[in-house]
Amino acid sequence: MSVSELQRERAAYRRSRARRSTAVALVSTLVFAVAAYLAVTRAPGWPRVRDSFFDPATAWRALPAVLDGLWLNLRVLFVCGTVILVLALGVAALRTLRGAVWFPLRLLATAYVDLFRGVPLIITLYLVGFGLPALRLTGVPNDYVVLGGVALVLTYTAYVAEVFRAGIESVHPSQVAAARSLGLGHRKTMRLVVLPQAVRRVTPALLNDFVALQKDCGLISVLGAVDAVRAAQIEQAASYNFTPYVVAGLLFVLLAVPSARLADAAARRAAHRQGAR
Amino acid sequence: MTTPVLSVRGLVKRYQQRTVLDGVDLDVREHEVVVLIGSSGSGKSTLLRCVNLLEELDDGQVVLDGTDVSDPRADPDAARRRMGIVFQAFNLFPHMTVLDNITLAPREVHGTPRAAAERTARELLSRMGLAAHAADYPDRLSGGQQQRVAIARALAYSPRLLLLDEVTSALDPELVGEVLALVRELAAQGMTILMATHEMGFARQVADRVCFLDGGRLIEEGPPDQVFGTPRHERTRQFLRRITEAGRL
Known part of the structure; x- marks a missing residue:
């Protein structure tokens, strides 16, 4: 393909601009990193902080126990995540029901969402974790992992239900009209036309909540479940060194990064789709 | 005479205080193509949506093949199964x-x-x-x-009845033809059609009967040559004059 002299000259100019901005970004990152490093390491308390938070030997010793705990976090994450998705979709669907018969269910769903979105997660954890077993009802589990999971599900279902509801309400009424005009009832309209579109639209927001759930799984440690955070605490208590917490924190970050990138990609795809229409 | 496929009786539809349809009576017989014309806001789309039971009526009846489908005790889904509607968008x-x-x-x-x-x-x-x-x-x-x-x-x-709600209004001019050709073909095959349109030339060719809606009332109806050629009502004449001036006829 032949390119005009004008276009060649413009392309060269654009390339030189691109090279320049890359160079500027590189230099400014370097300057910032050096400044941050100097500011931290020249702080008067740095040697003590380094020894009690960034001690490689302690980190290495704590790693197996913390990893063990993280495995528990992961299992809690996936079980809770699945349960939350299903329940939240149900709650969101309840809130969109019309008709007098459904009034109590609608009211219940609304009250539930208002309550558990308002209560701090840690209080729900304490109430469910310590209050529920204290009732001594038969059939109530007394395993702190299960109880912690229940508290997470209660709180997160309320949030995710609202995300789903926003998605449901974002589907244009003309889609419902089109489905109803074909003779589809309310339920089939919901299941076949509204929900598939709603879920696609809220996927980025759902992934964002997933990342939040990922780290909030660490809160089940307050009930005594030996997860990554609790394991780090045990190691810390044995060595009087806080490095295990840093190890646990880093592991949580490592866990969150892929999910965060996935969320970004989903958001980009959604934006692209919207732009394409 | 056999029962019409569709029979609209005294249809009233209000949005808050605004009366959009003010007592419309209309029959559509089998194999008939009935075209609704009128300016924007005259109630054409609302009439079609009411016939498809997408809107709740404030008075009157929609009778499909002799059954009152607008009765709140009737199943609207059962009625919709016998109708097809195509929307502007x-x-x-x-x-x-x-x-x-x-x-x-x-x-x-x-x-x-x-x-x-x-x-x-x-x-x-x-x-x-x-x-x-x-x-x-x-x-x-x-x-x-x-x-x-x-x-x-x-x-x-x-479906027994096809409802077309300004199906070419959202199209680029060069794409209007392909859709109208399809509707013409359906009409020729004997489909029963009730349609709202701004394409007057098309209405004149395809319609068995043209209905002019104005302010929620059906003020003139008849064969296309009569409605377009010798309109009886002053409002119809005004409307057609405006359309002609806009170069749409």
């Missing part, structure tokens, strides 16, 4: 392929097995020259193609 389901859009109602509402539903859908698509697009998603198609798919979707379960 197509309203195709964006998350489904063309084929799934068309086969949705036959499969989910009429209990047609998927294979049979798809066979019918493919026949409809090839009649419309869209056979190659069966697996495409709607946003890959042009407006005219989307609207033809929407018509196929409404025809897929062989």
Whole structure:
């Protein structure tokens, strides 16, 4: 393909601009990193902080126990995540029901969402974790992992239900009209036309909540479940060194990064789709 | 005379204080093509939506094949199964392929097995020259193609009555022709059609009867040559004059 002299000259100019901005970004990152490093390491308390938070030997010793705990976090994450998705979709669907018969269910769903979105997660954890077993009802589990999971599900279902509801309400009424005009009832309209579109639209927001759930799984440690955070605490208590917490924190970050990138990609795809229409 | 396919009696529709339809009476007989004309806001679309029971009536009846389907005790879904409606903005389901859009109602509402539903859908698509697009998603198609798919979707379960709500108004001028040609073909095959349109030339050619709506009232109806040629009502004359001046006739 032949390119005009004008276009060649413009392309060269654009390339030189691109090279320049890359160079500027590189230099400014370097300057910032050096400044941050100097500011931290020249702080008067740095040697003590380094020894009690960034001690490689302690980190290495704590790693197996913390990893063990993280495995528990992961299992809690996936079980809770699945349960939350299903329940939240149900709650969101309840809130969109019309008709007098459904009034109590609608009211219940609304009250539930208002309550558990308002209560701090840690209080729900304490109430469910310590209050529920204290009732001594038969059939109530007394395993702190299960109880912690229940508290997470209660709180997160309320949030995710609202995300789903926003998605449901974002589907244009003309889609419902089109489905109803074909003779589809309310339920089939919901299941076949509204929900598939709603879920696609809220996927980025759902992934964002997933990342939040990922780290909030660490809160089940307050009930005594030996997860990554609790394991780090045990190691810390044995060595009087806080490095295990840093190890646990880093592991949580490592866990969150892929999910965060996935969320970004989903958001980009959604934006692209919207732009394409 | 046999019972009309559709019979609208004393239809009233209000939005808050505004009366959009003010006592409309209208019959559509089998194989008849009835065209609704009138300026924007005259109630054409509302009338079609009321007939499809997408709006709750404030008074009057919609009678389909002799049964009052607007009765709150009647099942609106059962009535809608016998009607197809095509909207101005197509309203195709964006998350489904063309084929799934068309086969949705036959499969989910009429209990047609998927294979049979798809066979019918493919026949409809090839009649419309869209056979190659069966697996495409709607946003890959042009407006005219989307609207033809929407018509196929409404025809897929062989409705008694086809309602067309300004099906060419959202199209680029060069795409209007392909959709009108399809409607003309359906009319020639004997489909019973009630349509709202701004395409006066088309209305004149295809309609068996033209109804002029003004301010929610049906103030003039008759054969197209009479309504367009020798309109009796002053409002009709004004409307047609405006249309002629805009170069649409």
